[in-house]
Amino acid sequence: xxxxxxxxxxxxxxxxxxxxxxxxxxxxxxxxxxxxxxxxxxxxxxxxxxxxxxxxxxxxxxxxxxxxxxxxxxxxxxxxxxxxxxxxxxxxxxxxxxxxxxxxxxxxxxxxxxxxxxxxxxxxxxxxxxxxxxxxxxxxxxxxxxxxxxxxxxxxxxxxxxxxxxxxxxxxxxxxxxxxxxxxxxxxxxxxxxxxxxxxxxxxxxxxxxxxxxxxxxxxxxxxxxxxxxxxxx
Numbered sequence: 001x002x003x004x005x006x007x008x009x010x011x012x013x014x015x016x017x018x019x020x021x022x023x024x025x026x027x028x029x030x031x032x033x034x035x036x037x038x039x040x041x042x043x044x045x046x047x048x049x050x051x052x053x054x055x056x057x058x059x060x061x062x063x064x065x066x067x068x069x070x071x072x073x074x075x076x077x078x079x080x081x082x083x084x085x086x087x088x089x090x091x092x093x094x095x096x097x098x099x100x101x102x103x104x105x106x107x108x109x110x111x112x113x114x115x116x117x118x119x120x121x122x123x124x125x126x127x128x129x130x131x132x133x134x135x136x137x138x139x140x141x142x143x144x145x146x147x148x149x150x151x152x153x154x155x156x157x158x159x160x161x162x163x164x165x166x167x168x169x170x171x172x173x174x175x176x177x178x179x180x181x182x183x184x185x186x187x188x189x190x191x192x193x194x195x196x197x198x199x200x201x202x203x204x205x206x207x208x209x210x211x212x213x214x215x216x217x218x219x220x221x222x223x224x225x226x227x228x229x230x231x232x233x234x
Contacts, residue, residue, distance in 0.1 A: 006091040006109055007089055007090065007091050009090070010081065010090060012092075013034050013081075013090075014034070015034060015035060015118050015122060016034065016035075016121040016122050017034040017093075018031065018033060018034075018092065018093035018115070018150070018152070018153045019031070019033070019034050019040070019084075019090060019092050020092075020109075020149070021084070021085050021086070021088040021090060022088055022089070022091075023088065029109075029146070030084070030145050031145045031148070031149035032084055032145065032148075032149055033121060033122065033125040033149055033152045033153070035078070035122055035126075036122075038080050038081050038082075039066075039079070041076065041077070041125040041126070041128070042077065042084060042145055042148070043075060043076050043077075043128075043135050043138065043144065043145045043148035044073065044074065044076075044138070044145070045073040045075075045138045046073055046075040046136075046137050046138040047073045047074075047075075063079065063082070065080045065082065065083075066079050066080035068083045073138075075138060076128045076129050076131075076135050076148070078129055093109060093111075093149065093150075093153075094109065094111075095110070095111055095114055095115040095153065095154075096112065096114050096115075098112075108146055108159070111150070111158075116154060116155065121153050122152075124151065124152040124153075128148070128152070135147075135148050141159070143157075143159075146159045
């Protein structure tokens with residue numbers, strides 16, 4: 001892994017790794033825990049009352065290798081690495097990341113928090129897989145696959161992708177409601193500046209706060225507030 005990219009080869013995988021791949025033209029990343037022996041436990045959509053007609057009629061067949069059925073919404077699942085990646089490139093989430101890395105890298109790729117031992121990570125993933133309640137109801141922003149993988153690795157619930165999305169929405173809202181910008185260029189510069197400032201505050205906040213205080217509720221800070229384990233070596 002480098003300063004700007006966490007991409008790795010499959011031969012570099014280790015049991016307990018928090019891994020991810022990008023989906024839909026890099027618009028979001030899908031996260032999971034590598035369990036060894038070509039297996040990954042990850043969090044997918046939970047069952048909903050509405051069933052997609054397209055998925056019902058034109059759904060894909062279950063994987064011949066691991067038996068995973070992508071048409072079912074089962075929440076926490078265990079699949080082969082091929083089903084997890086869906087022909088996309090493989091990346092490993094970086095823990096214990098420095099300030100520069102967290103500023104330069106895309107949200108949802110690294111954290112200042114240290115990860116637990118591999119055995120503890122895989123135990124959490126297995127517990128969630130076998131639990132009746134599993135990881136709760138899937139939510140695209142507040143309880144997603146990244147939140148699941150981060151929890152398995154650290155014992156903390158947090159999603160950097162979700163926070164980044166909220167920051168972007170907040171920047172758009174504040175910029176448009178201010179009425180101070182009269183050109184597309186001014187609006188674009190204000191949006192970019194607001195997003196960068198918010199990301200820097202989150203990075204500083206994560207670095208300065210004790211591990212026990214880091215949760216998935218960082219977006220609850222007031223507007224006046226400046227704020228909004230790696231035991232395995234790579």
